[in-house]
Amino acid sequence: MDRNTPCRDRLLTSARPLPDFDVVSASGPWLRLADGRRMLDGSSGLICVNVGQGSSAVFSRIERQFARTSFSGAAVVQPHIQLELMDRLCRAVGRPEDSVALVTCGTLGVEVAIGLARNIVRARGGKRRADILTSTLSYHGMSAYTLALAGNGARRPHPDDAFGLAPAFPAPYSPTHGHAHGSCAASCADEVAKAIDGRGAENVAAVLLEPVNGTTGGAFTPPDGYLRRVAEICRERDVLVIHDEVLTGLWRTGTPLASDHWDGAEPDLCILSKGLGAGYTAVGAVLVAPELAPLLRHEAAGPLPALGTMATHPLQAAACLGVLDELEAMDFDAFRARGEQLGAGLRSLVGRPGIRDVRGLGHLYAVELDPGLLWPLMEHAERNGVFFYPFTGAGEPRSEGLVVAPPLTSTADDISHLTTALSDAVTTLTRLG
Numbered sequence: 001m002d003r004n005t006p007c008r009d010r011l012l013t014s015a016r017p018l019p020d021f022d023v024v025s026a027s028g029p030w031l032r033l034a035d036g037r038r039m040l041d042g043s044s045g046l047i048c049v050n051v052g053q054g055s056s057a058v059f060s061r062i063e064r065q066f067a068r069t070s071f072s073g074a075a076v077v078q079p080h081i082q083l084e085l086m087d088r089l090c091r092a093v094g095r096p097e098d099s100v101a102l103v104t105c106g107t108l109g110v111e112v113a114i115g116l117a118r119n120i121v122r123a124r125g126g127k128r129r130a131d132i133l134t135s136t137l138s139y140h141g142m143s144a145y146t147l148a149l150a151g152n153g154a155r156r157p158h159p160d161d162a163f164g165l166a167p168a169f170p171a172p173y174s175p176t177h178g179h180a181h182g183s184c185a186a187s188c189a190d191e192v193a194k195a196i197d198g199r200g201a202e203n204v205a206a207v208l209l210e211p212v213n214g215t216t217g218g219a220f221t222p223p224d225g226y227l228r229r230v231a232e233i234c235r236e237r238d239v240l241v242i243h244d245e246v247l248t249g250l251w252r253t254g255t256p257l258a259s260d261h262w263d264g265a266e267p268d269l270c271i272l273s274k275g276l277g278a279g280y281t282a283v284g285a286v287l288v289a290p291e292l293a294p295l296l297r298h299e300a301a302g303p304l305p306a307l308g309t310m311a312t313h314p315l316q317a318a319a320c321l322g323v324l325d326e327l328e329a330m331d332f333d334a335f336r337a338r339g340e341q342l343g344a345g346l347r348s349l350v351g352r353p354g355i356r357d358v359r360g361l362g363h364l365y366a367v368e369l370d371p372g373l374l375w376p377l378m379e380h381a382e383r384n385g386v387f388f389y390p391f392t393g394a395g396e397p398r399s400e401g402l403v404v405a406p407p408l409t410s411t412a413d414d415i416s417h418l419t420t421a422l423s424d425a426v427t428t429l430t431r432l433g
């Protein structure tokens with residue numbers, strides 16, 4: 001190594017057991033590598049580059065804002081651009097009257113949503129109700145608190161450092177939720193009722209869940225009726241429902257919100273992040289239903305857990321508006337057709353050696369693999385010009401495989417490159433194996 005190149009190990013970040021890509025440029029869903037190869041981004045980066053790279057709509061929004069102001073803190077300066085963003089975002093996800101807290105990432109969105117939920121229930125009932133209940137298969141961010149709270153076994157802190165917290169109810173996914181009879185159904189929501197009642201509803205502020213599981217178990221979708229039943233159970237007990245749509249929000253699963261796939265599933269609070277910044281900016285947004293938001297101004301509620309130095313950055317808002325411009329300009333018929341093409345291409349792998357399951361919806365799929373195949377398959381796929389996001393067994397029983405989540409703006413040719421490259425990689429691997 002060049003003596004002037006800093007040592008990679010000093011950068012304290014996750015790394016995979018495959019060589020890093022040396023990327024020299026990117027456009028849409030494609031990366032150009034230093035060795036001249038083209039590589040399709042089959043996972044939208046970290047499942048966030050939802051409108052591809054190099055968007056001129058995003059660039060021109062940022063450029064225009066930069067020419068005006070490059071900083072304006074919302075507590076001091078009229079938040080014109082943040083109001084515009086709030087309005088556009090809330091309309092985009094069909095919650096036009098919601099209030100919004102802006103933050104700088106998904107983790108902080110979850111933290112702020114928890115703070116807001118506690119304040120709402122305090123204002124409503126006059127008492128502290130602090131507990132936040134999560135499922136055994138969930139990821140809600142990388143802060144000390146959210147890691148301790150969530151059910152991602154691979155990322156849980158040492159028990160001494162978990163504040164005594166743990167997930168509270170089994171996720172409604174048959175492989176991880178053991179049943180005496182049959183598989184998961186809406187009635188799995190009874191486990192949520194049991195968890196609330198076991199602690200006493202008077203101690204519980206909210207149930208926090210991913211309406212569609214992201215990377216912990218790999219794109220599990222809940223049984224029909226489950227989310228509605230959870231909402232009813234919580235409403236009967238004055239407990240709030242928070243949906244973590246950090247990964248799924250803004251059309252990743254084919255609809256503006258993942259919860260839109262089921263009637264009666266609307267949450268009280270909803271967190272968005274990856275799809276809003278789309279890899280262009282660090283951002284998170286917490287949406288609060290209009291019947292609850294006024295309680296946050298109530299004297300008994302306590303101070304708003306909002307406003308960080310960079311939380312209402314004008315360049316952040318400009319980038320998000322550019323992303324919304326891109327999303328709203330999509331040809332939605334073509335978009336839906338691309339999602340179906342992706343699903344059909346991936347489902348055609350079912351039954352091939354090494355493939356345990358294919359599941360998901362919209363532009364979010366998981367291909368679950370026999371143990372030991374993940375890294376060799378990733379390597380072969382990369383040789384064929386596509387890469388994916390690995391999921392590595394955070395559930396119990398453990399599972400591993402690929403999260404397949406290309407940019408929402410991918411063309412039919414891009415999707416067919418992805419599915420062909422993956423299918424060829426499976427063939428090569430099983431021939432060798």
Ligand SMILES: Cc1ncc(COP(=O)(O)O)c(C=O)c1O
Nearest residue numbers: 105106107139140141214246247
């Ligand atoms: C469902 C979910 N919640 C929260 C987070 C945390 O978001 P961030 O990495 O932006 O802090 C993630 C990140 O992957 C996520 O997938």
